[in-house]
Amino acid sequence: MTNVIIKNKELKRTLKEVSELLKDVESFFAGMGHTDIEKKIRDMAKQMAEPFYIIVAGEYNSGKSSFVNALLGKKILRVGPTPTTHSVVLLTHGDSFSQEQLQEHMSRVTYPLDALKEITLVDTPGTNSIFVEHETIIENFIHRAELVIFITSSDRPLTESERRFIQLLKGKWGRKVIIVLNKIDLKTEEELNEIIPFIEKNCYKLLGFDPKVIALSSLMATTAKANQDQELLRKSNVGEIEDFIFEKMDFDIKMELKSLSPLRFLTNVFADLKKDLETKIARYNSEIAGIERLEARLKSKREDMQDYSKKYKLEIESAFSRLKERLDTFLGYHMTTRALMASVFSREKIGDKFKKEMSSLSNPLHDLDRVIDDAVDYITRNNRALWEIALDYKKVEQGTGDVESLGEHSFEDRKNELQFALKEHSREYREFDLVNEADRIRAVAQGGLVNFLAMEGAAVAAIAGFGYLLTFFLPAAIIMVGAMALAGIGFTVIPHKRKVYRTEISKRIDNLSDRCSNFTISELNKAIDRVIEDIENTVACFRDVRWSEREICMKHLAELNRLSDRVRGLLGKSSTELK
Structure with a gap:
């Protein structure tokens, strides 16, 4: 045909346009x-x-x-x-x-x-x-x-x-x-x-x-x-x-059919490709919308988990509050004038009694282990559920793995790490430095007892021999009143010491309670933030891939529509009979 001269100018122009179209279409499919x-x-x-x-x-x-x-x-x-x-x-x-x-x-x-x-x-x-x-x-x-x-x-x-x-x-x-x-x-x-x-x-x-x-x-x-x-x-x-x-x-009909042949082919190929691209775009839109719903759910879940974790803060504070009650009971029973006087003749001193009672299994601070275990189980259970949702999106993305990509070992490792951090850090609160605290109580008790005995001894001395000498200078009634006042003051020494010690240790326990609960909540929130951020990064990566793929498909669809318009325009020039 290269040696044949096409006299029909319109047909010649159409054949040229079809040839140019085919070159553009070839480049289009090569790019795809x-x-x-x-x-x-x-x-x-x-x-x-x-x-x-x-x-x-x-x-x-x-x-x-x-x-x-x-x-x-x-x-x-x-x-x-x-x-x-x-x-x-x-x-x-x-x-x-x-x-x-x-x-x-x-x-x-x-x-x-x-x-x-x-x-x-x-x-x-x-x-x-x-x-x-x-x-x-x-x-x-x-x-x-x-x-x-x-x-x-x-x-x-x-x-x-x-x-x-x-x-x-x-x-x-x-x-x-x-x-x-x-x-x-x-x-x-x-x-x-x-x-x-x-x-x-x-x-x-x-x-x-x-x-x-x-x-x-x-x-x-x-x-x-x-x-x-x-x-x-x-x-x-x-x-x-x-x-x-x-x-x-004739020749013109053959040449028109020659131009129609690729146009018909392109019409069918373009229709299939358009359907495929639109299906992909719809799927990408659905997946992106699903990811955005997941991200909103993650945000809400983060807030819910952090709100729920406040429950464990209250339980920790409750444990320390019971410790204060326990100490109050101990001080009220053992740090009294009568109890301390009795302990002078007892083998078991107040410091030993303190260590014995506070190191027993009934110590409220032993509940911290249970609170920590419950909190870690809650975080791990919810983290696993969130990951399973996220991994449904990862499975769609080629090569991003499956449920085993995070794995049970990873969940257990994170759980053990969190448990170790919380229990290790809370050990100082649970043990409460019993030795030093026992020595302190012993010192307070001894100081109070010494002061009490000194005051009572002075009162007795005033009434007895020393009071006799004072009668030369003061009336006997005044001396008796002073001795009784001195004895009365002696009986307030130990309660005062107990009150001062109770106030001081109560402040220290409140401080420990705040530090322990705040640290625990901080670590729980870090664990929540860590897994949420991991999931968000995972689905964000998938979302970005889908955005990119959608943009490519939309670009291809736009180019396909332009090429389809050219095909329809060229088909419109052909006679109805040949179509």
């Missing part, structure tokens, strides 16, 4: 990484500068090769009752007959027939061949068809496999199809009058188009041309198909 479609587009772009392609298709033994031989008037292609064509054969014009292998499953045959200057006849393997690769060979080439002549045999017209293949040609590929009913020499005229309407009716009913059906006997045509038998040539009806291909389909 669709190498299979890219190769098809490249083949079609190259074919725009080649003669008009007419593909001869049909089941094996339907007479495809015989049909080609009948058109050429010579047995160029091998025929037989079993599959004889194992590859695509391109028949082109040449000064002499020749054969060459172009690539795997494709060869070229040249023949000195003037009609082949404007067309390329393509013989294909049978659509129902027992060789599986034959179907693949046909499907990989059919997109290059600019006109399909489908051969069906009169002894089995329009079989189910033929119907499926024609549906593929008209539906997926949008090819223009001419149906040739071959082997009419096997049927009577009455039978043919039933077969042809049967084909026409079922094509319209099952496939949705009115086919052009031409009856033919390839055997009679080949024989007639070989023997120059005009009567037999007329009966073969080969003249009708020759007239249609070489006369009625």
